[in-house]
Amino acid sequence: MPVSLFDIRVPAVLLRIDRNPFHHGTLGAVRSLGRAGVEVHVVADSTGSPVSRSRFVRQMHPPPPPGSSARDIAVALRRVAARIARPAVLIPMDDASAVAVGRTRADLAPAYLLPDTPTALPERVADKSELADLCAALDVPHPSTLVPDSPAQAASAAWRLGPPVVAKWSRPWLVPTGTGLRSTVVLRSAQEARELYARSAEAGSPLLLQAFLPPGPELDWFFHGYADRTGSVRGGGPGVKLQAWPRGAGLTAVGRWTPNPRVQALAERLTTELGYRGILDLDFRRCATTGRYHLLDFNPRPGAQFRLFADGAGLDVVRAQHLDLTHRPLPDPAPLPDREFVVENYAPLSALRPSAAGRELAWHAADDRGPGRALWPLWTRHVSGRVRDRLRGPDTAAAPPPHPHVVHQAPAPPPGVSGLTDVSGLSDVSGLPGDEKASSC
Structure with missing residues (x-):
């Protein structure tokens, strides 16, 4: 040009x-x-x-x-x-x-x-909850997304949509650094969804649970x-x-x-x-x-x-x-x-x-x-620091891991979903049996 x-x-x-x-x-x-x-x-x-x-x-x-x-x-x-x-x-x-x-x-x-x-x-x-609303209004395909308003609802929604299930903070730019929280994680347990919801105030925005589309x-x-x-x-x-x-x-x-x-x-x-x-x-x-x-x-x-x-x-x-x-x-x-x-x-x-x-x-x-020459020594120090943090254990890590955390699946489902906010065009999910899963494909 x-x-x-x-x-x-x-x-x-x-x-x-x-x-x-x-x-x-x-x-x-x-x-x-x-x-x-x-x-x-x-x-x-x-x-x-x-x-x-x-x-x-x-x-x-x-x-x-x-x-x-x-x-x-x-x-x-x-x-x-x-x-x-x-x-x-x-x-x-x-x-x-x-x-x-x-x-x-x-x-x-x-x-x-x-x-x-x-x-x-x-x-x-940029807001993940707003985006789900926009997709529903414009008839653009989007993974089924639920917004729980209690730890129990988070556990129920995780089983309703998965497992596994994708957990996202609605406004990921508000997630503070150095806390171990990630903007997006993949969960395989209702209990993990319950525990993650409990950190909503720390994250600065609501937690969304989204149907997992396999890579x-x-x-x-x-x-x-x-x-x-x-x-x-x-x-x-x-x-x-x-x-x-x-x-x-x-x-x-x-x-x-x-x-x-x-x-x-x-x-x-x-x-x-x-x-x-x-x-x-x-x-x-x-x-x-x-x-x-x-x-x-x-x-x-x-x-x-x-x-x-x-x-x-x-x-x-x-x-x-x-x-x-x-x-x-x-x-x-x-x-x-x-x-x-x-x-x-x-x-x-x-x-x-x-x-x-x-x-x-x-x-x-x-x-x-200049940037290419500077990259490798800086990257080596960065990776070495991450390795040291992990070896010391999660309580002393200076930063969260550089990839989504995948947790283990719980053996049994929680009770049926009730009172969840649906932001992606799903029908009312109240009272559905716990083993009936949503399909977003």
Whole structure:
């Protein structure tokens, strides 16, 4: 893509609230915009992060402290804007950032260029309970989801939907670090559901229990895109997860750009009916029995593997947003099917394998060697610290394990379900026998 297409007078500000030092999506955005000649500022914690070593970072800015309100985040962003001294394109890189920017859009608009999406919409789609409601209203397939309001109901719902059953906190960006709580876990026991519900106040949002859709080859799909001012979705496409970390339930370690008209149509219908504008990252799981694609997550920001969809014209979602908000034309799509994206620290052997259709690595790049060189010593120290924490035992661990916790199944079901809130279109489940299971496929 010619650099002349971009208005390089307009810088970009990337905002990330979470403290993950190995967020390769942030590095992808830094490189994508920096290579186009855009001045890139990053508001994120740089401690132990390879991102800060990129030659395309103009300046790292300290993020708001953990637990900051949306108003405090807006104050921090206005402070950064004052230092830059000209309007900038603002791109949230995690859900907490996207929600905060959505809430304070009116306060930020004078200093930042932002997509014209409804103010409350980023928060609605990021909230797992709200998303289930939206899917039911729009007739979009979604796993059967129940919201218990007591420990006993949590135990009953776990047996009604499974086991196993997926447990999610409605607003995962509120889950505090250092507590051992995870945003999503797979449970195989009603007792574990009861115990997890008891930590609802600690998690900061309601617990949801969701029917488990088994993983398998070519069942996990995602869609990335940018909905421009007209509502057209540009700069992305559908992809399939080839390897995950952890296996079967985690982030994309290896992904492939794979045309899929059904996923494409679902994504475009969602953005149209919701009036969504901006970058989106959708996660789907296909039911192996029925072939239906169930929407699992709607993330109102770039996905970590968004660079998979850098097309033959050089367009990706962050470049699409910068071009659109600076009123520059977007090039025609030039898809590159079968292109792959590999995260080296999670799939090192795949990073060495040749790919006829092309491959992009998350950390290593010939024109930006600093992050790749910094990755391995930092990653080694990170993994060594996790191992030491586990050897000391759960009571002294400094951080939760890097994968969903799977617990053992209880031998007997609890009593039937009563009084549960159904947020995904299920019929009333009151009084059903304990051995009658819901099927979301």
